[in-house]
Amino acid sequence: MAVTGAVLVLFLVGHMLGNLKIFLGAEEFNDYAEWLRTVGAPAVPGRTLLTITEIVLVVSVALHMWSAISLARRAVRARPVKYAARRRSQASGYATRTMRYGGVIIVLFVIWHLLDMTFGVVNPEGGDATPYARMVAGFQPSRWWITLFYLVALVMVGLHLRHGLWSAFQTLGLARRRRALKAGAAVVSAVLVLGFVAAPVAIMIGVVK
Amino acid sequence: MNLTLKVWRQNGPSDKGRMVTYRVEDVSPDMSFLEMLDVLNERLILEGDDPVAFDHDCREGICGMCGMVINGVAHGEQRATTTCQLHMRHFEDGATVTIEPWRAAPFPVVKDLVVDRSAFDRIIQAGGFVSVPAGSAPDAHAVPVPKEDADAAFDAATCIGCGACVAACPNGSASLFAAAKITHLGLLPQGQPERDSRARAMVEQMDAEGFGGCTNTGECTAVCPKGIPLDAIARMNADYLRSATR
Structure with missing residues (x-):
């Protein structure tokens, strides 16, 4: 969980920074997308960076899900008889209790997100349009429900990271100052969510056209 | 009433x-x-x-x-x-x-509210001990222990093995119990020779008994009558990983 989660968090940081380039204008954003495809050329073939990233991400997501499913299955086996009284949580941590169903929501979101922004299947502009055009078209006010879905999913990502970040340190035995670590996790999650929320909201309210 | x-x-x-x-x-x-x-x-x-x-x-x-x-x-x-x-x-x-x-x-x-907690005994038997030469009691100051370590080890040693951590854990994990003993002994000089093998043996026994895995929910420490902190589990994980890389 911890190692694959760390890979995914690092990707999210890069992804968020890339997204924010939309505020620099269409040319800058499309150039950045093009650069991702041609970086290292001609020493390496096109899409080298992207292909490596895609492979690492797919493997990480698969292993992350496998870990989560095996942990959940072990949990079910470890408690065959449930409590009659509703088990009341004594630990403070709303985020912790969202991890499993939140993870499922995030997976469904990622599938939609890929169909929308990567393959353009469900995007009004289609897959042949420039990345900038796809993004702006995707978050038009008329498609507010899509934007809302993105926002909900991003909040789930934030909650997932709120627990996941410090939990990863704990799992790897690196958690020494847990209070500071938890605070750090909250800050990083909040920054990531805000960074991701910025672009869709800016497009919806017309700041980015 | x-x-x-x-x-x-x-x-x-x-x-x-x-x-x-x-x-x-x-x-x-x-x-x-x-x-x-x-x-x-x-x-x-x-x-x-x-x-x-x-x-x-x-x-x-x-x-x-x-x-x-x-x-x-x-x-x-x-x-x-x-x-x-x-x-x-x-x-x-x-x-x-x-x-x-x-x-x-x-x-x-x-029967009724009585459960068999022998699984805890077997986890302790797997590694929750230090091997020392028996004989007359050593002088109290023969092995110096820093005050901070002594205090932290004592805090971990207050675990009474009641099993509340397992009962409260949504995963049915015994991590806090095993971690308390690993922390207690791992902080003291007497516990160093067996530190790696202890963590490995106790974690493996815990898994073999059918306890669930830890997902750091913190429910265990919240109900622990002795307030064993979650840091113990981080220490157990560190010792376990250390033993796996040697």
Whole structure:
């Protein structure tokens, strides 16, 4: 969980920074997308960076899900008889209790997100349009429900990271100052969510056209 | 005070078990939870019924024998308290109280509220010890231990092995229990020679017993009557990873 989660968090940081380039204008954003495809050329073939990233991400997501499913299955086996009284949580941590169903929501979101922004299947502009055009078209006010879905999913990502970040340190035995670590996790999650929320909201309210 | 109790009754390990409702009257707020159950049991015996079986020994919060899930919380809602030290003044007159045994596959119910916690003994046997030359007691200052380490080791050593951590964990994990012993011994010079093998053996035994995996929910430390901190689990993980890389 911890190692694959760390890979995914690092990707999210890069992804968020890339997204924010939309505020620099269409040319800058499309150039950045093009650069991702041609970086290292001609020493390496096109899409080298992207292909490596895609492979690492797919493997990480698969292993992350496998870990989560095996942990959940072990949990079910470890408690065959449930409590009659509703088990009341004594630990403070709303985020912790969202991890499993939140993870499922995030997976469904990622599938939609890929169909929308990567393959353009469900995007009004289609897959042949420039990345900038796809993004702006995707978050038009008329498609507010899509934007809302993105926002909900991003909040789930934030909650997932709120627990996941410090939990990863704990799992790897690196958690020494847990209070500071938890605070750090909250800050990083909040920054990531805000960074991701910025672009869709800016497009919806017309700041980015 | 008068209370309505919903108590788990199970005749033996193979019985299916069920919740049974009892009324308990004239409970003093100064009684401990176990004394309240004693009152119920005296009545049940007089009426010719089978008394409710529950584990208990010292009744002063240090032996780790007692423990039941009260209203869905291991040892009840009072923090850092064993069931025997939980007093009836924390309950409202006329309240309904649900009482269940620890629920975990490695803790099979023996009878009613009594569970078999031998799995914990086997985890300790796997590595929760230090091998030292026996003989006359060494001088107290023969092996210097920094004050901070001594304090932290002592805090971890206060684990009484009651099993509340397992009962509260949504994953049914025994990590806090194993981690407390690994922390206790791993912080002291006497525990260093076996530090790697201890972590590996105890974690493997824990898994073999059928406990779940830790997902750092923190439920264990919240119900722990001794307040063993979650840091212990980080230390266990560190020692385990260290043993795996050697």
